[in-house]
Amino acid sequence: MxxxxxxxxxxxxxxxxxxxxxxxxxxxxxxxxxxxxxxxxxxxxxxRVHGGYHYPRSLMTAYRSRQNYEKFRTHYRDAIVDQFTKVYAVGRLFSKVTADQFGVFMKRVGAPLQEAPPKIQRLFNPDLTERTWIAQECAFxxxxxxxxxxxxxxxxxxxxxxxxxxxxxxxxxxxxxxxxxxxxxxxxxxxxxxxxxxxxxxxxxxxxxLIPLKHELTEMALVDLPKELEGLSVTMMCGPFFSFMPYPSLGLTTLSHVRYTPHAHWFENEQTGAANPYQTFDTIEKHSNFEMMVADASRYMPALRDAVQRDSLWTIKTLLPLSEIxxxxxxxxxxxxxxxxxxxxxxxxxxxxxxxxxxxxxxxxxxxx
Ligand SMILES: Cc1cc2nc3c(=O)[nH]c(=O)nc-3n(C[C@H](O)[C@H](O)[C@H](O)COP(=O)(O)OP(=O)(O)OC[C@H]3O[C@@H](n4cnc5c(N)ncnc54)[C@H](O)[C@@H]3O)c2cc1C
The missing domain is CATH 3.50.50.60 (FAD/NAD(P)-binding domain)
Incomplete structure (x- = not known):
């Protein structure tokens, strides 16, 4: 043909x-x-339908995300879920950007931010959280x-x-x-x-x-949020922090953590060769890191301590080595x-x-x- x-x-x-x-x-x-x-x-x-907020160190990725965001919402509107409040926060310690830098960067890429109201700010530990905003970002x-x-x-x-x-x-x-x-x-x-x-x-x-790639075996915990946090989704930027997002197809919330979501990683390139990644995935034993995720995340948002784990989603995340920078x-x-x-x-x-x-x-x- x-x-x-x-x-x-x-x-x-x-x-x-x-x-x-x-x-x-x-x-x-x-x-x-x-x-x-x-x-x-x-x-x-x-x-997450990325609206540019997640990449405050990569102008090109953030800018393209913002450009694509409305297109995605329109084209796939039946799959869009936006009945929740999306909050972005910047951590005081260990963050790779400051709150001011985050705000300026988002202005540059045209990603709207609005100061979070006091009832949301009160959910965060002020010793560890520099600033919180409401962002325009939805889920699919x-x-x-x-x-x-x-x-x-x-x-x-x-x-x-x-x-x-x-x-x-x-x-x-x-x-x-x-x-x-x-x-x-x-x-x-x-x-x-x-x-x-x-x-x-x-x-x-x-x-x-072979194409140079990095694979990570990842876990996202599936949780029920405590009453106080229902209707909210939070992403703490930009370092070894956490994020929780609606997972609409199961009516639950995913909790992920930069430090505890990846359980193992391996590289593929001409030097290392390539093994079947799905077999590697099957051979690695999977013990949930939920307790560590929630222990750390609840330092920033104490209410998260009452999140109840229902299950975990496991998969391979594949990255281009360029993403590491x-x-x-x-x-x-x-x-x-x-x-x-x-x-x-x-x-x-x-x-x-x-x-x-x-x-x-x-x-x-x-x-x-
Ligand atoms: C943990 C995690 C969180 C993420 N979070 C987000 C997010 O919030 N927002 C976002 O935009 N993106 C996110 N991503 C990235 C996003 O999921 C991927 O960019 C996207 O799903 C990739 O789609 P794909 O079709 O390339 O891959 P896949 O959906 O993996 O499809 C590849 C398909 O190929 C099949 N296959 C493999 N080998 C063969 C073969 N030889 N012959 C036939 N079939 C084959 C597999 O069975 C599979 O179905 C995340 C990814 C991960 C892993």
């Missing part, structure tokens, strides 16, 4: 890329290893997002092959040959490697150069050096989808059919 494209990975990025290509006249097929779309990072995350419901994408793909007539792995992508006169775990082979113009934690499993199996979230959109018909894509956050769309627009104009 002319203009055939194989998309490895049926997460938010893989499904959205399929729609973008379809709209531009290509014939994508989405191949997903799990038995459902959006089961990995696209389901297990903090559900990953189940609704999945439903939206599933419907879009169905209406567009895009084939989705579940429980199927893209095992390799190799050179072929059409561009690339994708070998799937169901025994089929697809001749195509391009293969999008949108497998997030699995990026290097595909490159390694295809004898392509300023905690930014650049996108990976890279043609493979050895096999240019393979394009590796990873968005560090969900609103990066609009940055990816710009890259696709550029690419499609440059690909010969």
């Amino acid at each position: 002319p203009k055939r494209i194989v998309i490895a990975g049926g997460g938010f990025f893989g499904c959205s890329i399929a729609m973008m290509l379809h709209r531009r006249g290509w014939h994508p097929i989405v191949v997903e290893e799990a038995d459902e779309l959006l089961t990995q990072a696209s389901r297990v995350n903090q559900a 419901d990953c189940s609704v997002l999945r439903e939206m994408l599933r419907n879009e793909l169905r209406m567009a007539g895009i084939e989705v092959r579940l429980q199927t792995l893209v095992e390799t992508a190799t050179p072929h006169p059409t561009g690339a040959l994708a070998r799937l775990s169901d025994g089929s082979e697809i001749e195509c113009s391009l293969v999008f490697n949108a497998t997030y934690a699995g990026l290097n499993r595909l490159t390694a199996a295809s004898d392509l150069p 300023d905690d930014g979230r650049p996108i990976l959109f890279q043609r493979d050096n050895k096999l240019p018909a393979v394009i590796h894509v990873m968005g560090g956050k969900i609103d990066n989808i609009f940055d990816v769309e710009e890259e696709i627009e550029r690419l499609v104009g440059n690909v010969e059919i």
Whole structure:
């Protein structure tokens, strides 16, 4: 079939890329290893639609987030949850930015901040908290997002092959040959490697150069908030602090902590090689860090001591090493050096989808059919 494209990975990025290509006249097929779309990072995350506040040390990430924020709210409005008050606070000790710096930075990127009212300020320990603001930031419901994408793909007539792995992508006169775990082979113009934690499993199996990545095994505790904190979401910036956000698909709240959410990490690059990250994930024993998260977070917000843990969400967080410097979230959109018909894509956050769309627009104009 002319203009055939194989998309490895049926997460938010893989499904959205399929729609973008379809709209531009290509014939994508989405191949997903799990038995459902959006089961990995696209389901297990903090559900924050980033409004720029979270990256006060990376101007580019914060600025792009703010630009993408309204677009995301509009495009995915059925999945948006905003019936809560979003509070950002700056810690007095160990913060990498001061309250003044935070305020000035947000003004620069156009992210609105309003001094928190006294009833919210009183929830914080003033010895450890420099300032608190109300911000404009909402959450997304990953189940609704999945439903939206599933419907879009169905209406567009895009084939989705579940429980199927893209095992390799190799050179072929059409561009690339994708070998799937169901025994089929697809001749195509391009293969999008949108497998997030699995990026290097595909490159390694295809004898392509490894992409330098860092993986973290992460835990977010799922909690019921005490009455005093209901309807609130708080993010303490910018250092070894905590955040709690609504997790709409389960009607609970995630509690995460910069120090205690990552349980282990490992790198992948040409020196270290690449192991199957999902196997590594399975082999690491998981003992919740909830007690440590809540013990530390309640020093800043004493009411958090009464948060009740219901469960924990565990997953692999994958980062580009560049993020380590300023905690930014650049996108990976890279043609493979050895096999240019393979394009590796990873968005560090969900609103990066609009940055990816710009890259696709550029690419499609440059690909010969
Ligand atoms: C703990 C955590 C918190 C986060 N919090 C936020 C947040 O609050 N806000 C935000 O915007 N972003 C957040 N993110 C980032 C966001 O979740 C990711 O940017 C986004 O979900 C990545 O989507 P994806 O489609 O690339 O990856 P995924 O959803 O992981 O999709 C990749 C898919 O590829 C499949 N796969 C892998 N290998 C193969 C193969 N060879 N063949 C076929 N299928 C394959 C996997 O099964 C998976 O379904 C967070 C991430 C984590 C981990």
